[in-house]
Amino acid sequence: MDANLINGFVRAAIEVLKQELKVEEVQRGDLSLGETEFTSEELNCLIGIVGQLEGQCFYCCSKAVACKIVAVMADEAIEEYNDMVADGLAELANVITGRATIYLESSGFKLDLSPPTLLTGAGIKVGTMSIKTINVPLVTPLGTLMIKVGLREQKK
């Protein structure tokens, strides 16, 4: 995967997280190259991408971090993980990916997204369509959201 593609996702994620969490700082951690499968965290939201690029993005975090993030988004106290947290995380993933596709559009890529799918449960092996991912931790005051992006040019 072209490492430049990740920049659109990082930019989108930082902007969206700053706005949704109402914080000044979201730090990008060190990028790493993943394999074609990874071990899941407690929550892993998957969004499929098709078009001139194909692949997947994963947004992974603990339930505790998701609760904190969604509590801010919903402007409500959240005591424990529930369906609203799951839905809020899925929506966050959807919004970040949507914004990323806007940035990728300016690089000439027309893309469509799938609705989000949430995989729940740590320690599961998750395949990434034989596409190695680029992994980026995004560190917020509420905890870390790991983004894994695996994209390739569409097979003809």
Add this chain to the structure above:
Amino acid sequence: MAKVLLVDDSSFMRDRCAKLLTKEGHDIFHAGNGKEGVDMYARVKPDVTFMDITMPEMDGITAVAEIKKTDPNAVIIMLSAVGQKEMVMKAIQNGAKYFIVKPFEPMKVLEVLGKFLPK
């Protein structure tokens, strides 16, 4: 006070919008995908509809076209994370009046709603 239909597969997003709009005194109706949105529109005949794009069963672009077939005067505002130029153009060509890209600012939603509410 207006009847507002929210069409989005994310109940989180619908609830968030509903909270904002209910505070302003509007009556809110929900639909979880484009097909439900089309059916609910026919039942409720809202003053304004907020429509997401990426949804199962029927996407928002298609739902706009379907609603416009039966009500050419329908006021539909797109509210979506997918804000690529081509999507915006398709939505407007199908009859949407405006396009708001998520994440939305609450004031923007209220401002746009105010533009299209019946006087």
